[in-house]
Amino acid sequence: MRGLERKDFILLAFVTAIALLAPIILNPFPADSPLAQFNAGYPDLMQRFAIYGIFAVGFNILFGLTGYLSFGHAAFLGIGSYAAVWMFKLLTMNVLPAVLLSVLLSGAFALIIGFISLRRSGIYFSILTLAFAQMSYALAYSVLTPITNGETGLQLSLNDPRVLDPVNTSGSLPFPSLFGIKMNAVAEIEALGRVYQFPAGYYFCAVIFLIAFYLSMRIFRSPFGLMLRAVKTNQTRMAYTGLNPRPYTLAAFVISGMYAGLAGGLLAAMDPLAGAERMQWTASGEVVLMTILGGVGTLLGPILGAGFIKYFENIFSKINDNVLHQWFSFLPDGMEDFVVTILHPFVGKGWHLTLGVLFMLVVIFLPGGLIEGFQRIGRLFRRRPKAGKDDPEHHPKPAPHVAE
Amino acid sequence: MSKSNFTRRGLLKTGAVAGAGLAVPTIFTSSAWGFTNEPKGSTVTLGFNVPQTGAYADEGADELRAYMLAVEHLNGEGDGGMLNTFSSKALKGNGILGKKVEYVTGDTQTKSDAARASAKSMIEKDGAIMITGGSSSGVAIAVQSLCQEAGVIFMAGLTHSNDTTGKDKKRNGFRHFFNAYMSGAALGPVLGKAYGTDRKAYHLTADYTWGYTQEASMKAFTEKLGWETVATVKTPVGAGDFSSYIAPVLNSGADVLILNHYGRDMVNSLTQAIQFGLKDKVVNGKQFEIVVPLFSRLMAQGAGDAIKGILGSTNWHWSLPDEGTKAFVKSFGTKYGFPPSQAAHTCYVQTLLYADAVERAGSFNPCAVVEALEGYKFDGLGNGPTEYRADDHQCFKDVLVVRGKEQPTSKYDLLEVVEVTPRAQVEYEPDNPFFAGGELGECNPGA
Numbered sequence: 001m002r003g004l005e006r007k008d009f010i011l012l013a014f015v016t017a018i019a020l021l022a023p024i025i026l027n028p029f030p031a032d033s034p035l036a037q038f039n040a041g042y043p044d045l046m047q048r049f050a051i052y053g054i055f056a057v058g059f060n061i062l063f064g065l066t067g068y069l070s071f072g073h074a075a076f077l078g079i080g081s082y083a084a085v086w087m088f089k090l091l092t093m094n095v096l097p098a099v100l101l102s103v104l105l106s107g108a109f110a111l112i113i114g115f116i117s118l119r120r121s122g123i124y125f126s127i128l129t130l131a132f133a134q135m136s137y138a139l140a141y142s143v144l145t146p147i148t149n150g151e152t153g154l155q156l157s158l159n160d161p162r163v164l165d166p167v168n169t170s171g172s173l174p175f176p177s178l179f180g181i182k183m184n185a186v187a188e189i190e191a192l193g194r195v196y197q198f199p200a201g202y203y204f205c206a207v208i209f210l211i212a213f214y215l216s217m218r219i220f221r222s223p224f225g226l227m228l229r230a231v232k233t234n235q236t237r238m239a240y241t242g243l244n245p246r247p248y249t250l251a252a253f254v255i256s257g258m259y260a261g262l263a264g265g266l267l268a269a270m271d272p273l274a275g276a277e278r279m280q281w282t283a284s285g286e287v288v289l290m291t292i293l294g295g296v297g298t299l300l301g302p303i304l305g306a307g308f309i310k311y312f313e314n315i316f317s318k319i320n321d322n323v324l325h326q327w328f329s330f331l332p333d334g335m336e337d338f339v340v341t342i343l344h345p346f347v348g349k350g351w352h353l354t355l356g357v358l359f360m361l362v363v364i365f366l367p368g369g370l371i372e373g374f375q376r377i378g379r380l381f382r383r384r385p386k387a388g389k390d391d392p393e394h395h396p397k398p399a400p401h402v403a404e
Numbered sequence: 405m406s407k408s409n410f411t412r413r414g415l416l417k418t419g420a421v422a423g424a425g426l427a428v429p430t431i432f433t434s435s436a437w438g439f440t441n442e443p444k445g446s447t448v449t450l451g452f453n454v455p456q457t458g459a460y461a462d463e464g465a466d467e468l469r470a471y472m473l474a475v476e477h478l479n480g481e482g483d484g485g486m487l488n489t490f491s492s493k494a495l496k497g498n499g500i501l502g503k504k505v506e507y508v509t510g511d512t513q514t515k516s517d518a519a520r521a522s523a524k525s526m527i528e529k530d531g532a533i534m535i536t537g538g539s540s541s542g543v544a545i546a547v548q549s550l551c552q553e554a555g556v557i558f559m560a561g562l563t564h565s566n567d568t569t570g571k572d573k574k575r576n577g578f579r580h581f582f583n584a585y586m587s588g589a590a591l592g593p594v595l596g597k598a599y600g601t602d603r604k605a606y607h608l609t610a611d612y613t614w615g616y617t618q619e620a621s622m623k624a625f626t627e628k629l630g631w632e633t634v635a636t637v638k639t640p641v642g643a644g645d646f647s648s649y650i651a652p653v654l655n656s657g658a659d660v661l662i663l664n665h666y667g668r669d670m671v672n673s674l675t676q677a678i679q680f681g682l683k684d685k686v687v688n689g690k691q692f693e694i695v696v697p698l699f700s701r702l703m704a705q706g707a708g709d710a711i712k713g714i715l716g717s718t719n720w721h722w723s724l725p726d727e728g729t730k731a732f733v734k735s736f737g738t739k740y741g742f743p744p745s746q747a748a749h750t751c752y753v754q755t756l757l758y759a760d761a762v763e764r765a766g767s768f769n770p771c772a773v774v775e776a777l778e779g780y781k782f783d784g785l786g787n788g789p790t791e792y793r794a795d796d797h798q799c800f801k802d803v804l805v806v807r808g809k810e811q812p813t814s815k816y817d818l819l820e821v822v823e824v825t826p827r828a829q830v831e832y833e834p835d836n837p838f839f840a841g842g843e844l845g846e847c848n849p850g851a
Contacts, residue, residue, distance in 0.1 A: 039529070042525060042528040042529040043528050044521060044524035044525055044528050044529075045525060045529075048521065138640070141611065141612065141641075142611045142612070142638065142640075150542075150612055150613055150616075151516075151541075151542040151612030151613050151614075151641075152516070152541070152542045152545045152546065152567065152572065152612075152613045153516045153542065153545075153546050155545075155546075155549055155572070156549075157842075157843075158843050158845055159843075170846065172552075172845050172846045172848050173549075173552065173553060173845065175553065184553075184554075271520060271524070271550070273516065273520065273546055273549065273550075275515070275516035275517050275542075275546065277515040277516060277517050277518075278517055313518075313521075314521060314522075314525050317456075317510065317511045317522070318508060318509065318510055318522075318525065318530075320509045322507075348456065348509070348511075349456035349457055349461075349511055351511075352457070
């Protein structure tokens with residue numbers, strides 16, 4: 001099945017199903033219920049799930065397989081975004097050339113940065129990549145303002161050339177599109193008394209995400225992937241057997257850089273603006289968190305982690321005291337105020353705190369990330385039927401009663 | 405016998421076509437006439453997008469307080485605040501167009517990306533009809549262009565860069581706050597009067613859009629006085645330690661230091677400049693002076709004694725004597741126990757102005773609101789007679805030049821108003837070179 005083993009094929013099919021049905025799955029609560037706050041099925045967040053999923057999957061190819069911890073991947077995200085927006089400004093509003101250029105350009109940058117940074121390993125490598133990313137950030141923020149528009153961020157304007165597109169006379173900005181399908185178009189379908197939204201932009205991201213996921217799966221299972229694992233396990237031994245690890249690590253670095261660039265390009269395609277903050281070290285740190293939270297070196301883990309962090313950032317940060325009071329209005333007044341006071345530091349602007357606590361719990365109790373948690377739960381359910389099965393030939397003898 | 409065109413086949417055909425027309429999913433019909441997030445029920449949702457974390461969190465917190473107060477007043481709760489002094493009497497305290505006002509909040513983190521994500525979720529998920537807030541020009545510009553694309557109204561909060569209503573202006577976006585050019589125009593003459601026309605200025609500038617426009621404006625207006633600009637140095641935002649930037653000032657031969665900083669940067673750079681003893685120096689036979697073009701009470705509170713005698717400009721101050729200010733300070737003080745900042749004031753006013761525009765237009769449609777706000781003249785909101793200019797959606801009103809008080813009577817009474825610069829002096833043509841290059845474009849109702 002397209003070079004996949006049965007287990008992987010099932011995984012891919014599972015991810016595909018989830019990705020395609022996301023607008024339904026992520027909207028479990030009716031719009032007028034108090035729990036609607038937790039619905040995540042609106043276009044922007046779903047797009048972010050897919051895009052940061054790509055980012056984390058790519059990062060995992062480097063970090064999960066070779067063990068090289070890059071603290072500068074946000075630089076490629078930013079480069080991808082800037083490249084895409086420039087394509088929108090100069091060439092055409094079609095998203096394909098934009099995304100293509102962002103992948104290529106970030107690949108080129110990854111080659112240069114990787115070539116230099118990979119001369120060192122361990123913490124020195126991390127620091128080098130961090131330095132490069134901060135350098136790119138500082139450049140984008142101030143020195144390169146003519147190219148990046150500094151702090152304001154690079155935006156489209158009415159008098160951009162856009163040589164391939166017909167002249168725009170409408171007086172409003174065009175929107176990125178795929179051969180006429182606007183990325184912000186939404187099809188609404190009514191079913192089961194609910195209105196479900198199926199946004200075009202999300203499905204574009206989802207398809208690219210699935211391709212990216214499939215590619216990463218192939219890399220994980222390939223001899224090349226095995227070499228990368230060898231780098232992680234014991235680089236010295238690998239060198240003694242006559243293999244030069246450098247080309248492998250550099251290839252992995254460039255590939256993951258291109259994944260990051262792809263994510264950056266998609267971000268710009270969904271929302272044509274590129275800001276320098278995208279390159280800041282916090283953004284680099286975020287992808288490290290995503291990968292570790294979900295499970296380093298696993299196929300599904302980074303995607304889970306990305307989803308988790310984006311969910312917290314976008315849903316938990318929007319819960320304010322007003323909402324809390326609504327939820328607990330069934331309690332007596334004093335109780336209600338008490339509960340709200342207790343919960344207050346953890347929601348709204350305190351979402352970082354909740355995420356931090358969660359992250360600590362995961363790292364301490366589930367070192368393999370969320371994915372390990374799911375595996376444990378899975379095992380719990382799988383073992384039970386096995387224990388009940390009778391094997392007529394091999395069963396333990398009942399212990400003899402001593403008193404007999 | 406009259407000839408009738410009714411045939412059975414014809415009737416069936418017409419019926420089928422009409423039925424098909426009615427059966428077209430409501431989305432098509434509604435999208436043809438409606439606009440983004442048209443409020444259908446008995447409530448209307450506004451989106452308050454403010455920095456709750458990061459360097460401008462203090463301003464953000466104060467903005468949010470003001471928004472909640474505005475919602476209270478719009479819904480007819482509390483004492484009504486500025487609704488009683490506002491020159492327009494369209495608002496009756498029964499919500500907006502009879503719909504109860506509800507709100508959602510979000511955290512911009514003072515980052516364009518996060519701010520846009522937050523605004524998007526308000527529009528796409530919570531159905532916000534208007535987005536307002538922001539405490540930095542970069543964020544305001546980013547969110548303004550998002551609102552233009554999405555087809556909702558953006559009422560800018562605290563944003564002082566010329567670009568917001570200059571090269572990045574948008575038809576769906578409105579700014580009540582003043583800008584860097586107005587600061588320069590108001591401060592220039594006062595500086596000339598206070599410090600003479602033969603001065604050498606040294607600029608320390610926050611290294612981003614707002615800093616650049618602020619520096620350019622101050623440079624233009626001080627050079628018009630006859631001042632000489634010795635050097636302009638960019639400092640990274642959020643630097644914390646400015647000592648390495650302040651030390652060279654002493655040896656540059658400059659006798660005025662202009663700090664184009666805001667928020668915590670300004671608090672730090674000013675405090676350190678005072679610690680270096682700059683204010684006590686005599687250079688070129690003149691007393692060394694420090695100028696902070698954009699002042700706010702929150703910053704003055706942070707800088708403590710360092711602000712004494714420092715000149716700057718501000719959009720509004722709670723100690724103003726007019727009725728609107730008094731009413732607002734009273735209801736804000738009653739609710740929260742301290743006077744509002746200029747950020748809170750501009751946000752409160754923006755919310756009222758939006759609600760009033762909807763009420764006067766009789767519709768939530770962004771294009772109708774734009775029409776109602778363009779060229780709108782009003783009074784009673786704390787700044788005296790004010791106009792929303794149609795050419796660039798900038799409010800024109802008097803600007804305050806303030807000085808750090810030598811003898812503060814309380815921890816909120818830190819600034820004294822030196823001069824109320826009349827509107828005519830800070831007004832400029834829409835094609836002024838500081839603002840050129842942008843276009844408003846068409847209004848976008850979305851959907």
